[in-house]
Amino acid sequence: GAVVSQHPSRVICKSGTSVKIECRSLDFQATTMFWYRQFPKQSLMLMATSNEGSKATYEQGVEKDKFLINHASLTLSTLTVTSAHPEDSSFYICSATSSGGAPDTQYFGPGTRLTVL
Amino acid sequence: GEDVEQSLFLSVREGDSSVINCTYTDSSSTYLYWYKQEPGAGLQLLTYIFSNMDMKQDQRLTVLLNKKDKHLSLRIADTQTGDSAIYFCAETPGYSSASKIIFGSGTRLSIRP
Numbered sequence A: 001g002a003v004v005s006q007h008p009s010r011v012i013c014k015s016g017t018s019v020k021i022e023c024r025s026l027d028f029q030a031t032t033m034f035w036y037r038q039f040p041k042q043s044l045m046l047m048a049t050s051n052e053g054s055k056a057t058y059e060q061g062v063e064k065d066k067f068l069i070n071h072a073s074l075t076l077s078t079l080t081v082t083s084a085h086p087e088d089s090s091f092y093i094c095s096a097t098s099s100g101g102a103p104d105t106q107y108f109g110p111g112t113r114l115t116v117l
Numbered sequence B: 001g002e003d004v005e006q007s008l009f010l011s012v013r014e015g016d017s018s019v020i021n022c023t024y025t026d027s028s029s030t031y032l033y034w035y036k037q038e039p040g041a042g043l044q045l046l047t048y049i050f051s052n053m054d055m056k057q058d059q060r061l062t063v064l065l066n067k068k069d070k071h072l073s074l075r076i077a078d079t080q081t082g083d084s085a086i087y088f089c090a091e092t093p094g095y096s097s098a099s100k101i102i103f104g105s106g107t108r109l110s111i112r113p
Helices: none
Strands: A004-007 A010-013 A019-025 A032-038 A044-051 A067-073 A076-081 A090-097 A112-116 B004-006 B009-013 B018-024 B031-037 B043-050 B055-058 B061-066 B071-076 B085-092 B107-112
Touching: A004 A090, A010 A019, A019 A032, A019 A090, A019 A112, A032 A067, A032 A076, A044 A067, A076 A090, B004 B085, B009 B018, B018 B031, B018 B085, B018 B107, B031 B061, B031 B071, B043 B055, B043 B061, B043 B071, B071 B085
Parallel strands: A010 A112, B009 B107
Antiparallel strands: A004 A019, A019 A076, A032 A044, A032 A090, A067 A076, A090 A112, B004 B018, B018 B071, B031 B043, B031 B085, B055 B061, B061 B071, B085 B107
C-alpha cells in the first residue's frame, strides 16, 4: 500500500523557536495533503488542507501565520510551527491522498510528537 | 455542523466479538470509515462503506450502516490481543469535495484474557 513518512518522529524545542515537520508520500504523487493535530486521548483535529502549488486552506480557528504550510511538490508538504509555545505541544499527523479512487483514500503518516519546553 | 460520536472505552474477552458503535449527524455523508490507531502511531484505514450500502464484510470485520438512524458499527470477530487500539469512526461530509474527513473521538478497545 501507499506509504507516507514524517520527519522528525519526535522533537523537543525551546519556547520561541520554530520547528519544521516534513510529510512525504514515498511511492505515489499526493495531490492533496492534510495536517491534523491530536491532543492526548482525543480525536484528530483537521488543521489545514494543502494542494501542491497553491496556498493551504486552514480550518476555522487555526492561525495561518502560526502554522505555516508549504506543499512544494507532489511528494512533500511541510508544516512549520513558528514561535512555538508549550500549548503547541501535541501529536501532529499528516495524510496524503491522490485523486482517482473512490473514495480518495487518505494515507496517514506515523505522526510527529512535538514538545515545547 | 457535522458531528461524529463514539463511546470512549470498550473491553472484551479474547476470542469474543467486539462491537464498536458510532453515531453521526450529517445525513448527506458520502463515505463512512473506520480507522485504527495503535499507540504512538498514525492511523490505518480498516474499512469504509459508501452511504448507499447497508453492510460490508471483510474477513473478521463487519460494518453495518443504518442511514435512517445515522448509526454505524464495526464488529470484530474473534478479537485478538493485536486488536487492542483506538478505533476512530469518520465520515466525509456531503458538502466536501476535497476528501475532508471528520473524525469521532475514538473508542479505546482493550482485550482481557
